[in-house]
Amino acid sequence: MRxxxxxxxxxGDAADPLAAKVAQGIVDWRPDNCVxxxxxxxxxxxxxxxxxxxxEAVSAGAQTLVIGVANRGGVISPDWIEVLSQALDKGLxxxxxxxxxxxxxxxxxxKASKLGLTLHDVRHPTQTxxxxxxxxxxxxxxxPVGTDCSCGKMYTxxxxxxxxxxxxxxxxxxxxxxxGILICGEGVSVDAVVxxxxxxxxxxxxxxxxxxxxxxxxxxGSLYHPSFAGVTLGLIHGAQPDYLVLCxxxxxxxxxxxxxxxxxxxxxxxxxxxxxxxxTNPNAxxxxxxxxxxxxxEAKASQLLEQLEQQHQLPAVDPFRTGVDKLLDAML
Amino acid sequence: MRxxxxxxxxxGDAADPLAAKVAQGIVDWRPDNCVxxxxxxxxxxxxxxxxxxxxEAVSAGAQTLVIGVANRGGVISPDWIEVLSQALDKGLxxxxxxxxxxxxxxxxxxKASKLGLTLHDVRHPTQTxxxxxxxxxxxxxxxPVGTDCSCGKMYTxxxxxxxxxxxxxxxxxxxxxxxGILICGEGVSVDAVVxxxxxxxxxxxxxxxxxxxxxxxxxxGSLYHPSFAGVTLGLIHGAQPDYLVLCxxxxxxxxxxxxxxxxxxxxxxxxxxxxxxxxTNPNAxxxxxxxxxxxxxEAKASQLLEQLEQQHQLPAVDPFRTGVDKLLDAML
Numbered sequence: 001m002r003x004x005x006x007x008x009x010x011x012g013d014a015a016d017p018l019a020a021k022v023a024q025g026i027v028d029w030r031p032d033n034c035v036x037x038x039x040x041x042x043x044x045x046x047x048x049x050x051x052x053x054x055x056e057a058v059s060a061g062a063q064t065l066v067i068g069v070a071n072r073g074g075v076i077s078p079d080w081i082e083v084l085s086q087a088l089d090k091g092l093x094x095x096x097x098x099x100x101x102x103x104x105x106x107x108x109x110x111k112a113s114k115l116g117l118t119l120h121d122v123r124h125p126t127q128t129x130x131x132x133x134x135x136x137x138x139x140x141x142x143x144p145v146g147t148d149c150s151c152g153k154m155y156t157x158x159x160x161x162x163x164x165x166x167x168x169x170x171x172x173x174x175x176x177x178x179x180g181i182l183i184c185g186e187g188v189s190v191d192a193v194v195x196x197x198x199x200x201x202x203x204x205x206x207x208x209x210x211x212x213x214x215x216x217x218x219x220x221g222s223l224y225h226p227s228f229a230g231v232t233l234g235l236i237h238g239a240q241p242d243y244l245v246l247c248x249x250x251x252x253x254x255x256x257x258x259x260x261x262x263x264x265x266x267x268x269x270x271x272x273x274x275x276x277x278x279x280t281n282p283n284a285x286x287x288x289x290x291x292x293x294x295x296x297x298e299a300k301a302s303q304l305l306e307q308l309e310q311q312h313q314l315p316a317v318d319p320f321r322t323g324v325d326k327l328l329d330a331m332l
Numbered sequence: 333m334r335x336x337x338x339x340x341x342x343x344g345d346a347a348d349p350l351a352a353k354v355a356q357g358i359v360d361w362r363p364d365n366c367v368x369x370x371x372x373x374x375x376x377x378x379x380x381x382x383x384x385x386x387x388e389a390v391s392a393g394a395q396t397l398v399i400g401v402a403n404r405g406g407v408i409s410p411d412w413i414e415v416l417s418q419a420l421d422k423g424l425x426x427x428x429x430x431x432x433x434x435x436x437x438x439x440x441x442x443k444a445s446k447l448g449l450t451l452h453d454v455r456h457p458t459q460t461x462x463x464x465x466x467x468x469x470x471x472x473x474x475x476p477v478g479t480d481c482s483c484g485k486m487y488t489x490x491x492x493x494x495x496x497x498x499x500x501x502x503x504x505x506x507x508x509x510x511x512g513i514l515i516c517g518e519g520v521s522v523d524a525v526v527x528x529x530x531x532x533x534x535x536x537x538x539x540x541x542x543x544x545x546x547x548x549x550x551x552x553g554s555l556y557h558p559s560f561a562g563v564t565l566g567l568i569h570g571a572q573p574d575y576l577v578l579c580x581x582x583x584x585x586x587x588x589x590x591x592x593x594x595x596x597x598x599x600x601x602x603x604x605x606x607x608x609x610x611x612t613n614p615n616a617x618x619x620x621x622x623x624x625x626x627x628x629x630e631a632k633a634s635q636l637l638e639q640l641e642q643q644h645q646l647p648a649v650d651p652f653r654t655g656v657d658k659l660l661d662a663m664l
Contacts, residue, residue, distance in 0.1 A: 134558030134590055195530050196523040198562040223565075226466030226612050230530040230566025237558045258466055275604070279593075280558050 003095045003120050003185040004063035005033040008054070008087075009047060012069040012080055013040045020045035022097065022179050023068025029158045029183050035060040037068075040079070045069070054083070054090045064120075066182055067096040074099045084108055088117055095120035097178025097189075122181040123189050125201070132199030132238050134280050139209030142331070143241035144219040144290060145273040147263050149228065149256045151249040152292035152319070153219035154180050159319035160216045160245070163328050171214040174206045176235065180218045190220060191231045198231060202238025219247065223272045224264040225255055236276045243287040243331050244277055246270050250304060251295040266312065288315035288327045335427045335452050335517040336395035337365040340386070340419075341379060344401040344412055345372045352377035354429065354511050355400025361490045361515050367392040369400075372411070377401070386415070386422045396452075398514055399428040406431045416440055420449055427452035429510025429521075454513040455521050457533070464531030464570050466612050471541030474663070475573035476551040476622060477605040479595050481560065481588045483581040484624035484651070485551035486512050491651035492548045492577070495660050503546040506538045508567065512550045522552060523563045530563060534570025551579065555604045556596040557587055568608045575619040575663050576609055578602050582636060583627040598644065620647035620659045 007026065014020040027034055027047045036052035039045070047068070052060065065087040071077050076098055084094055084102075088111045096102050102119040103109050112119050142160055144153040157173055157180075164171035173180070175187025193201045206215040217239045221228035236244075248266060255261035264272075270286050277284035289308055293301035301321055308316040315326040339358065346352040359366055359379045368384035371377070379400070384392065397419040403409050408430055416426055416434075420443045428434050434451040435441050444451050474492055476485040489505055489512075496503035505512070507519025525533045538547040549571045553560035568576075580598060587593035596604075602618050609616035621640055625633035633653060640648040647658040 131589075132559040134593060191526075191528040193527055194523075195525055195527040195563045195566065196560065198527050199559055224611060226569045227464040227531055228528065229569055229608075229611075230562040230564075231527045232562075233555075233565045234527065234562025237561055261466060272607070276561075279556060279561075 001118070001120070001186070003066070003182070004093055005185060006035045006061055007033055007064050007066040008052060008057035008062040008092065009034055009037045009049065009068040010065050010080070010083070011037050011039045011043050011045050011047065012067070012077065013042045013071070014045035014069045015071070017045045019071065020047060020069050022070065022182055023047050023066070025179055025183050026066065026068060033185070035062045038065070038083070040083070054087055054092070058090050058092065062092060064093040064095050067094070067098065068182070070098070076100055076102065076105060081105065081107060085111060088112055088115055091115070091117070093118040093120065095122060095182060097122045097182050099123065123178040123192055125188055125192055127188070129193065129197040129201040129204055131196060132203050134237070136281070137208035137240065138211055139213045139215060141206055141215045141217060141239055141241045142243045142245065142287070143217045143236065143239045144245045144247050145232065145236065145269070146219060146222045146247040147224065147266060147269045148222050148249065148252060149225055151252070152247045152290060156245055156247055156290040156319050156324065157216045157218045158183070159324045160327065163324050164214050164216070167328070169214060170210065170212065171216060174215050174217045176202070176205065176218040176220050190235055191228065195230065198234025199238035202235050206239060217241070222269070223276065224269060226258065226261060233276055236273060237280050240281040241277055241284055242281060243285055244273050245287050245290050245327060246273070247290045247292070249292040286314060287330045288317065290324065290327065291316055291318050293318045293321060333450070333452070333518070335398070335514070336425055337517060338367045338394055339365055339396050339398040340384060340389035340394040340424065341366055341369045341381065341400040342397050342415070343369050343371045343375050343377050343379065344399070344409065345374045345403070346377035346401045347403070349377045351403065352379060352401050354402065354514055355379050355398070357511055358398065358400060358515050365517070367394045370397070370415070372415070386419055386424070390422050390424065394424060396425040396427050399426070399430065400514070402430070408432055408434065408437060413437065413439060417443060420444055420447055423447070423449070425450040425452065427454060427514060429454045429514050431455065455510045455524055457520055457524055459520070461525065461529040461533040461536055463528060464535050466569070468613070469540035469572065470543055471545045471547060473538055473547045473549060473571055473573045474575045474577065474619070475549045475568065475571045476577045476579050477564065477568065477601070478551060478554045478579040479556065479598060479601045480554050480581065480584060481557055483584070484579045484622060488577055488579050488622040488651050488656065489548045489550045490515070491656045492659065495656050496546050496548070499660070501546060502542065502544065503548060506547050506549045508534070508537065508550040508552050522567055523560065527562065530566025531570035534567050538571060549573070554601070555608065556601060558590065558593060565608055568605060569612050572613040573609055573616055574613060575617055576605050577619050577622050577659060578605070579622045579624070581624045618646060619662045620649065622656070622659065623648055623650050625650045625653060
């Protein structure tokens with residue numbers, strides 16, 4: 001179910017700008033979906049939108065209050081309940097991507113049900129899915145894969161969608177995680193789907209489309225992450241990608257959360273992803289590399305991208321520094 | 333939670349012997365857990381146990397009525413409810429591995445709750461699991477993997493457990509699917525676990541053990557099955573197997589349920605499984621091949637096993653025809 005736009009972004013009591021990164025992502029990638037932001041007194045984040053109370057937001061056309069802040073633990077804070085409850089009174093739906101559910105807060109679920117409003121807990125899929133069929137489908141699909149979790153796959157996918165739009169091509173970002181779903185308003189949190197249906201959920205998320213339509217599917221995890229590789233493999237098979245983009249963060253010293261696990265070599269990771277992808281799309285190819293060089297200075301970043309291009313004979317970009325046009329050129 | 337033994341096996345209105353294959357599996361692998369069988373009038377299966385009514389079964393010590401029959405669709409038949417309800421009246425728990433839940437049949441769940449009895453819906457895990465840590469753990473573990481689904485992985489695992497016991501070694505079969513759970517009385521249906529926790533559930537299913545203890549973990553799916561490969565990969569990573577056994581059914585013409593997908597080559601399948609396994613256990617090895625030759629005559633079966641041994645330079649067995657001692661010899 002689609003989250004109704006436009007949104008009022010709730011920044012709550014964000015401890016710092018990083019705590020409001022979901023809200024910032026929405027502002028960065030879907031600015032037209034945002035009418036304003038609502039902060040509590042002790043908020044230390046600012047997404048640069050007009051600060052609004054609930055009434056002002058409703059007057060400005062807001063349909064949904066989106067919780068764009070995460071506190072420690074990623075749960076709904078008791079300090080937020082009053083304003084969330086008032087948002088329902090004003091006729092707003094509420095959307096959140098937190099570990100616990102809005103629907104499990106009685107005062108909110110009772111009120112939403114009475115008023116005919118919707119609580120979107122995007123981390124907790126409510127749909128049922130079919131088992132994947134593996135049947136080839138029309139349309140073009142791109143899937144970023146990574147050497148690790150949290151290395152830039154969502155950012156890369158959103159940048160590719162934008163670059164495709166800039167070229168006047170039909171393209172949709174297909175979200176597979178809670179932040180992506182809040183940014184684009186719909187999708188499936190594949191890591192929360194029952195494991196028999198990972199690939200089936202992905203097939204339904206990016207269905208058959210016109211031959212010149214591009215789905216850019218948000219990647220998840222890594223085939224080399226011992227905790228989550230099953231999700232990644234099911235996602236690759238369900239996506240039937242025509243093009244894979246290998247995402248990598250060059251300064252990471254071990255797999256996220258697992259100090260005992262070194263990062264895989266980029267070549268191994270590309271080979272594993274391609275081997276998996278050709279099962280459901282024999283024409284799958286690696287389009288290039290997307291490197292998150294945030295931790296490097298400009299000179300080191302350029303040098304690294306150049307070196308990787310020579311080493312792998314593939315275009316290498318940083319979506320933030322260089323854009324992704326080089327990747328698209330390899331695909332179009 | 334462990335299913336309390338011994339069992340009365342409910343054969344219901346089984347249309348043919350194949351419909352009672354769960355009951356037959358329990359009789360074959362855990363005969364000491366069975367006190368008798370209970371058939372309805374129109375039952376066309378017989379597991380060779382003493383036919384008993386509920387009172388006789390209770391007198392013989394039965395603790396749980398296990399539904400060992402599957403009708404079309406694999407759901408609870410309305411025709412069974414009366415006898416299931418009477419079983420609760422007699423003080424028996426009930427266990428089933430069906431698509432729908434005993435717990436969702438009001439007359440059964442109300443009665444079980446009133447009488448303090450347990451309804452085991454083994455296809456639907458109720459535990460919560462941690463994300464996998466990938467931390468090396470003590471003890472020995474064996475995992476069968478397959479070129480396809482339903483090609484003999486459970487049978488191979490149970491045969492290996494039995495062979496280890498015959499040699500006086502400590503070993504446990506660890507069930508990962510509903511039939512396996514009903515056979516051994518506990519386990520986790522990993523394909524029904526939320527996908528983020530496939531590997532974590534497997535780690536908890538086969539935890540650290542004594543150095544000379546063997547866990548034989550039931551395999552699931554295939555890395556080459558486009559619908560279920562994510563489950564298989566998560567299972568391999570969580571299992572940290574010391575030894576993999578490649579299971580194969582040589583007469584199959586396509587992947588189960590998917591006429592458009594050919595079976596993978598045995599070599600490719602072994603290489604993919606080994607590549608996956610060494611991520612969490614760098615010492616993982618392929619112990620050999622387990623071939624389900626049921627569709628071949630004795631001469632052809634022997635010839636095939638010999639040919640595969642020469643081709644792959646690994647022991648090849650059919651657990652039913654030859655036993656699995658050759659595989660164990662390669663491991664011990």
